[in-house]
Amino acid sequence: MHEVEPTIQDSIMAVYDQLPPGERKLADTTLSRLNDLASYSATELAVSAKVSKATAVRFFRRIGYQSFGQVRRQARAEAYLASPLYALAGVNPKERATDALSNHVATDIRNLTETFQHQKAKHFDQAVSLIATAPQVRVIGMRNGHFVAQHAAYLLAQLRNNVASLPGSSMTLAEDLASLNKGDVLLVVDFRRRATLLPTVVNAARGANVNLVFISGPGMSALSRPGDIVLQCLTEGASVFDSYVAAVSIVNYLATSVAKQLGKHSRKRLEVIEALHESLEDLRP
DSSP states (O other), X not given: OOOOOOOHHHHHHHHGGXXXXXXXXXXXXXXXXXXXXXXXXXXXXXXXXXXXXXXXXHHHHHTXXXXXXXXXXXXXXXXXXXXXXXXXXXOOTTOOHHHHHHHHHHHHHHHHHHHHHSSOHHHHHHHHHHHHHOSOEEEEXXXXXXXXXXXXXXXXXXXXXXXXXXXXTTOOHHXXXXXXXXXXXXXXXXXXXXXXXXXXXXHHHHHTTOEEEEEEOTTOGGGOOTTOEEXXXXXXXXXXXXOOHHHHHHHHHHHHHHHHXXXXXXXXXXXXXXXXXXXXXXXXX
């Protein structure tokens, strides 16, 4: 059987935990530029990561490339890898429905299992503590991360005050960011094919000394810095689209854990909400 060549991201993540500090900085810079990596030179990446050219040479050789020219050629070949249109071209129209369904379920189960196997419990604990105690919690996700962020905001808003998704309904993102203060939490949902506005939002929050918690796909933590909390989840899809089953599961776990930490405070808020539903008669059993 023909062996599939690993992507640049696969090659980096295979050695990421063993990288020395300088090469890890370059790895983060490279991962953050995967969408347009072919437009950079090795020198430009090294300057951006604040490492030497020698470090860049060692890094790219470590992940399997003899020259940066090879990296650029593969980057061009991978340019459409994250696009559903590209993935659709690889779908076998003759695949039996039962096989497609089995593959779909198996992929989601693997994403869930491996996501939680590789997660550090202390990162969950830290995220829960910050979300439960922060004066304000804001949640943002763009493109594919939007619905996960909305779900997170919806669950957390049932458990505590001062939770909202960004931007608000009036799309006043600048005003929303200006309202963030030291000690608040910004929960960032960050998946591949990242919206170009997201780094600007993260930098603005960082400037306000906001605590940052990320839910991200593999290799997508380049927006994070030491001290941030990063919860990574697998998003591999069985066919055309990426899967966010693991991300939704992380959100559900975080919200449940926040409810437990808040205890009687979250129970009281939920009781008030339920009483209002009865008064408004807006739900059916």
